[in-house]
């Protein structure tokens with residue numbers, strides 16, 4: 268399982284937002300180039316998607332997706348989402364929708380990714396590393412952990428090269444810092 272490592276963004280929302288604002292566009296472009304190489308790498312391996320997007324329904328699938336600061340900045344750039352002036356704690360949760368509501372009525376996260384509609388990803392060009400590399404295909408188990416670590420190290424190196432503070436956040440906590448597009 269390549270998703271379930273790291274911390275969530277609660278408690279350091281301000282520092283994540285500050286870091287996001289400071290990410291230079293050159294770093295986002297470098298990450299886009301890296302994603303392109305990764306996508307070519309994955310295409311050559313020809314893994315099979317057997318479960319029609321069920322892995323994006325995290326509770327049902329039993330795992331979590333995590334992203335770094337630069338991946339979140341790339342996602343925001345691609346989808347053209349602005350950050351909030353204030354972190355989500357000061358915002359009505361019911362107003363946050365990407366394009367499906369992030370929160371349920373009881374204030375907890377809705378199950379699954381709010382970008383998945385009828386089994387399809389609606390943010391495909393922007394999706395982070397974990398989404399690109401995870402396949403339920405059992406033949407993928409032999410290479411995906413190693414590939415995740417390989418590309419994740421390169422993403423960490425981009426943080427260093429561009430002096431971007433490194434945060435590693437659970438996906439929906441990270442989305443909660445952004446305004447709906």
Ligand code: SF4
Nearest residue numbers: 323380382383388398
């Ligand atoms: S961004 Fe797309 S691929 Fe990633 S979890 Fe959401 S719906 Fe799934």
